[in-house]
Amino acid sequence: MSSIEITKDTYLKWYESMLLMRRFEEKAGQLYGQQKIRGFCHLYIGQEAVMAGAMSVLRHEDSMITAYRDHAHALAKGTHPNAVMAELYGKATGCSKGKGGSMHMFDKENKFFGGHGIVGGQVPLGAGIAFAEKFNGTDNVCVAYMGDGAVRQGALGETFNMAALWKLPVIFVCENNGYAMGTSVARSTADTDIYKLGIPYGIPSSPVDGMDPVAVHNAMDEAVERARKGDGPTFLEIRTYRFKGHSMSDPQKYRTKEELESYKLKDPIEITKQAIIQEGYADDKWFEEIAAKVKAEVEESVKFSEESPWPDPSELYTDVYVESNYPFIRD
Numbered sequence: 001m002s003s004i005e006i007t008k009d010t011y012l013k014w015y016e017s018m019l020l021m022r023r024f025e026e027k028a029g030q031l032y033g034q035q036k037i038r039g040f041c042h043l044y045i046g047q048e049a050v051m052a053g054a055m056s057v058l059r060h061e062d063s064m065i066t067a068y069r070d071h072a073h074a075l076a077k078g079t080h081p082n083a084v085m086a087e088l089y090g091k092a093t094g095c096s097k098g099k100g101g102s103m104h105m106f107d108k109e110n111k112f113f114g115g116h117g118i119v120g121g122q123v124p125l126g127a128g129i130a131f132a133e134k135f136n137g138t139d140n141v142c143v144a145y146m147g148d149g150a151v152r153q154g155a156l157g158e159t160f161n162m163a164a165l166w167k168l169p170v171i172f173v174c175e176n177n178g179y180a181m182g183t184s185v186a187r188s189t190a191d192t193d194i195y196k197l198g199i200p201y202g203i204p205s206s207p208v209d210g211m212d213p214v215a216v217h218n219a220m221d222e223a224v225e226r227a228r229k230g231d232g233p234t235f236l237e238i239r240t241y242r243f244k245g246h247s248m249s250d251p252q253k254y255r256t257k258e259e260l261e262s263y264k265l266k267d268p269i270e271i272t273k274q275a276i277i278q279e280g281y282a283d284d285k286w287f288e289e290i291a292a293k294v295k296a297e298v299e300e301s302v303k304f305s306e307e308s309p310w311p312d313p314s315e316l317y318t319d320v321y322v323e324s325n326y327p328f329i330r331d
Helices: 008-033 048-055 071-077 081-089 122-135 154-165 194-201 213-229 257-264 268-279 284-307 313-317
Strands: 063-065 142-147 170-176 205-209 234-239
Touching: 008 048, 008 071, 008 081, 008 213, 008 268, 008 284, 048 071, 048 170, 048 213, 048 268, 063 122, 071 081, 081 284, 122 142, 122 154, 122 170, 154 170, 154 194, 170 194, 170 213, 194 205, 194 234, 205 213, 213 234
Parallel strands: 063 142, 142 170, 170 234, 205 234
Antiparallel strands: none
């Protein structure tokens, strides 16, 4: 049973937040094709319920860390769309001052700690953030997201052991979208029930329907409540699906069109919309207003990014070390 009730407002917030993620990502894909966004670009389209369901449980003070498919995570955690889009552009007004780009979003104010390009590298860092919260005597939690490819990194087992031993307030979440780049879970994982990896460490572990924000909300609610009480970590394998390729350069020859279309029938945005209509929570006018609002926000983020300045070359020498006058940095 969920301790945080799912209400009409919950559904309406889910729909608006998921629609913003979707339209933002669609625009990012278009801009990448126009070469306004360079480098790598990994879109989140299809996986929005994972973020929506989590954010209806988490507090602003809770921390989040993830891998390089991170635009939607930043948006969900509270980073302004302008700052996310400007970072994609590599502009000075981006959330990482234009230095991180698509894969390295960072927002200290909203306790979003990346955006990490090293596969699985964020998992022990997430446990470290949780350790800091426990050390400081707060009841805040950290959610450490990873892809299904990251669970085969050795650091996962080391981190699970330490988190369980010290009962750290961390929720490990594997966003299993079926493919590590172009390699399916079935081709790379001896036991495709990834959640079972947490069981030998005594960590409560379970699979979750990642196309349904209700299922995500309920699973996260239970995990967060455990962490806040001091009962230690939880491992959730949230089974989702990305409608686009691994990155913008992915030809997607490893999966069939039939498979993709079957998952599009489970589109979390459409499912949530139908639930709202069925419950009588909103009418057509509301949906039109939200669509217009989201469109305006995305357009504003593009305008803001286009008009923002590039970082000054001197920025190469800042933010490398904590000490502003570190003696081994030379311009």
